[in-house]
Amino acid sequence: MTHNDRLTKGAKKVLEILGRSEELTSAQDIHSRLRTDDERAPGLTTVYRSLESLVGQGLVQAVDLGDGERRYEVVKPGEHHHHLICDKCNSSVHLDQCLVHDLEDAIKSKYGFSTRAHILEIFGTCSDCQ
Amino acid sequence: MTHNDRLTKGAKKVLEILGRSEELTSAQDIHSRLRTDDERAPGLTTVYRSLESLVGQGLVQAVDLGDGERRYEVVKPGEHHHHLICDKCNSSVHLDQCLVHDLEDAIKSKYGFSTRAHILEIFGTCSDCQ
DNA sequence: GGTAGAATGAAAACCATTATCATATCCACC
DNA sequence: GGTGGATATGATAATGGTTTTCATTCTACC
Numbered sequence: 231m232t233h234n235d236r237l238t239k240g241a242k243k244v245l246e247i248l249g250r251s252e253e254l255t256s257a258q259d260i261h262s263r264l265r266t267d268d269e270r271a272p273g274l275t276t277v278y279r280s281l282e283s284l285v286g287q288g289l290v291q292a293v294d295l296g297d298g299e300r301r302y303e304v305v306k307p308g309e310h311h312h313h314l315i316c317d318k319c320n321s322s323v324h325l326d327q328c329l330v331h332d333l334e335d336a337i338k339s340k341y342g343f344s345t346r347a348h349i350l351e352i353f354g355t356c357s358d359c360q
Numbered sequence: 361m362t363h364n365d366r367l368t369k370g371a372k373k374v375l376e377i378l379g380r381s382e383e384l385t386s387a388q389d390i391h392s393r394l395r396t397d398d399e400r401a402p403g404l405t406t407v408y409r410s411l412e413s414l415v416g417q418g419l420v421q422a423v424d425l426g427d428g429e430r431r432y433e434v435v436k437p438g439e440h441h442h443h444l445i446c447d448k449c450n451s452s453v454h455l456d457q458c459l460v461h462d463l464e465d466a467i468k469s470k471y472g473f474s475t476r477a478h479i480l481e482i483f484g485t486c487s488d489c490q
Numbered sequence: 491g492g493t494a495g496a497a498t499g500a501a502a503a504c505c506a507t508t509a510t511c512a513t514a515t516c517c518a519c520c
Numbered sequence: 521g522g523t524g525g526a527t528a529t530g531a532t533a534a535t536g537g538t539t540t541t542c543a544t545t546c547t548a549c550c
Binding site for chain 1: 424425426428444446447453459460463467471472473474475476477478479480481482483484485486487490
């Protein structure tokens with residue numbers, strides 16, 4: 231019925247953890263949370279493989295903050311969004327709109343460049359931490 | 361007279377290599393190019409340290425393409441810019457204007473978030489490779 | 491049931507980057 | 521000039537997230 235049929239057991243558990251997470255979550259975080267709930271939960275290798283599959287299916291997006299540790303979060307299938315990441319409290323606010331999307335036409339006409347993907351993350355201080 | 365007075369020998373050589381580079385260049389690339397010219401050139405450790413210093417001084421910017429290998433390029437002191445990176449030929453075109461800068465005020469008023477830094481890189485197909 | 495292909499796990503390999511620590515070099519000051 | 525303390529450098533080892541490897545376990549289908 232749904233795309234879930236395509237998910238392995240491991241991937242379903244990974245998706246479930248991600249679905250409950252408020253914040254961006256690393257593979258290792260996912261793994262240790264799974265193992266906290268159930269010591270027979272998927273191993274780290276499976277977590278990585280599941281994430282790769284979920285990202286490939288457009289159900290999860292990987293976020294690279296440039297600190298050597300990739301984070302993940304659930305997205306609406308095929309969509310993506312960017313973040314305002316607070317240096318002080320590490321919270322991340324979703325931008326409700328992709329700032330790059332609107333510029334794609336302008337980039338195409340100015341540079342003849344067809345965009346396929348992009349990275350955009352903004353760091354600073356959130357309203358609570360001002 | 362100039363900021364160059366603050367640069368160590370190693371950093372000067374690194375900066376020279378970067379200055380001659382058309383493309384984004386990794387630390388390891390810089391190192392092997394240095395060693396090609398002169399087998400007594402700075403070691404990899406010094407290259408990394410020099411890059412850290414140059415980035416700190418605003419003379420070089422680090423670019424993270426999310427592939428686990430940081431690249432570097434010379435910038436006008438204190439400035440930065442973003443790229444259109446072609447998936448096919450790996451060329452990178454500089455955007456002549458920072459797309460995020462213009463949005464900082466809007467982000468501040470909408471989210472109360474003060475921006476400090478950001479990552480933005482755009483991937484796709486360049487005009488030559490269309 | 492039996493079997494091929496997929497999924498999984500433990501452990502090892504990878505690899506860019508950092509830390510360590512000993513040596514070489516610089517430079518201010520006498 | 522010399523000299524001593526700070527700075528720079530280099531070889532090597534360590535780090536740590538991610539990938540590979542390969543053997544084992546599941547699962548779907550005939």
